[in-house]
Amino acid sequence: MPSLADKRILLGVTGGIAAYKSADLVRRLQDRGATVRVVMTAGAREFVKPLTFQALSGNPVHTDLLDPAAEAAMGHIELAKWADVILIAPASASVMARLAAGMADDLLSTLCLASEAPLVLAPAMNQAMWRHPATQANAQTLQSRGATLLGPDAGSQACGDVGPGRMLEPLDIVDGLINTIAPEQVLKGKKVAITAGPTREALDPVRYLSNHSSGKMGFAIAAAAARAGAEVTLIAGPVRLETPAGVNRVDVVSTEDMHKAAEDAADDSDLFIAAAAVVDFRPAVVANQKIKKEDGSDSDVLQLVKNPDIVAAIAGRTSKRPFVVGFAAETEKVAEHARGKLARKNLDMIIANDVSNPEGGFNSDRNQVILIDDNGEQLLPAALKTELATQLIGLIAARAFPSAE
Numbered sequence: 001m002p003s004l005a006d007k008r009i010l011l012g013v014t015g016g017i018a019a020y021k022s023a024d025l026v027r028r029l030q031d032r033g034a035t036v037r038v039v040m041t042a043g044a045r046e047f048v049k050p051l052t053f054q055a056l057s058g059n060p061v062h063t064d065l066l067d068p069a070a071e072a073a074m075g076h077i078e079l080a081k082w083a084d085v086i087l088i089a090p091a092s093a094s095v096m097a098r099l100a101a102g103m104a105d106d107l108l109s110t111l112c113l114a115s116e117a118p119l120v121l122a123p124a125m126n127q128a129m130w131r132h133p134a135t136q137a138n139a140q141t142l143q144s145r146g147a148t149l150l151g152p153d154a155g156s157q158a159c160g161d162v163g164p165g166r167m168l169e170p171l172d173i174v175d176g177l178i179n180t181i182a183p184e185q186v187l188k189g190k191k192v193a194i195t196a197g198p199t200r201e202a203l204d205p206v207r208y209l210s211n212h213s214s215g216k217m218g219f220a221i222a223a224a225a226a227r228a229g230a231e232v233t234l235i236a237g238p239v240r241l242e243t244p245a246g247v248n249r250v251d252v253v254s255t256e257d258m259h260k261a262a263e264d265a266a267d268d269s270d271l272f273i274a275a276a277a278v279v280d281f282r283p284a285v286v287a288n289q290k291i292k293k294e295d296g297s298d299s300d301v302l303q304l305v306k307n308p309d310i311v312a313a314i315a316g317r318t319s320k321r322p323f324v325v326g327f328a329a330e331t332e333k334v335a336e337h338a339r340g341k342l343a344r345k346n347l348d349m350i351i352a353n354d355v356s357n358p359e360g361g362f363n364s365d366r367n368q369v370i371l372i373d374d375n376g377e378q379l380l381p382a383a384l385k386t387e388l389a390t391q392l393i394g395l396i397a398a399r400a401f402p403s404a405e
Contacts, residue, residue, distance in 0.1 A: 005033030015043020090124030127163030188229030197237030218275030
């Protein structure tokens with residue numbers, strides 16, 4: 001069983017009905033060997049009494065920023081230095097907003113700002129609050145600064161709504177925490193090349209052809225591969241995402257640029273994952289000046305030529321061929337079309353998803369995918385792309401390098 005032995009976990013509990021689950025979470029963390037101290041916000045104390053957490057953790061519960069009895073009112077600094085990891089569960093929309101803004105207006109937010117320990121959050125809130133653009137922006141801001149989000153889960157909520165926003169179950173949080181701070185090194189010593197994001201094909205100096213890919217899935221996979229011990233090269237199309245820690249990033253724009261970078265990276269790679277959504281066609285001629293709309297003309301003809309098929313080119317190698325994983329972004333007959341692509345392009349594995357699903361696909365933080373190879377199909381239920389990435393890396397590593405298990 002994976003362990004948290006000797007890990008010092010500072011558990012932040014914020015206001016919300018899911019706070020009752022945090023009591024069980026304390027015990028689950030201790031079962032894995034962790035030492036737990038608890039910080040509660042004023043809102044959390046409306047749902048669960050501090051005495052409950054004191055009895056379970058065996059340590060005093062911290063509630064006030066300026067406590068005269070704690071290190072001459074500097075107890076927050078001692079706590080910030082003590083923690084190996086700060087876990088906030090449940091993490092309310094309010095605390096996520098305050099952390100994203102860099103506020104330090106209570107004990108918990110001050111600890112997060114004063115600590116250099118990894119920050120992990122298990123969001124819990126109403127489904128509409130989770131979907132709100134402000135919350136989504138705050139989540140992305142926190143992740144770009146290195147925070148890890150575990151969940152939320154989807155299902156029935158205490159308010160009667162149904163949708164994403166439920167806090168993960170305590171055991172799932174523990175497993176996610178272990179994967180975050182002490183992931184299995186399933187790709188240790190391996191070199192991995194990953195493509196991510198869209199490509200762009202210029203029509204003229206102003207316009208281009210592209211697609212809606214955000215790059216989030218590919219970037220999440222790159223981060224998960226790095227945590228799993230791999231040396232990662234991330235070939236990124238034009239996206240606005242922070243480079244994951246420990247990842248070497250190569251920025252490209254066109255499909256031909258990505259193809260060249262992919263061929264170079266594949267020469268020295270054990271695993272190639274094509275998560276990018278490349279543009280399949282490019283204009284036969286790129287105008288030197290902005291194309292003008294001619295008076296009296298209601299239509300025009302754009303001549304296109306095929307772009308190189310990057311993943312097929314890598315999979316078709318007769319030498320220096322890595323294990324090749326493709327992606328299939330489909331809008332219908334998802335598994336059927338993906339199986340055809342797997343065979344047609346000589347891939348070792350393919351990951352398919354329905355991009356017409358508003359709960360997944362392009363620009364969403366969540367996804368649901370089907371992993372397909374010669375052994376069959378495996379559905380990975382809807383989850384945050386960061387969580388799916390960790391699952392995918394484990395499954396890909398087991399298939400690509402079975403002797404390493």
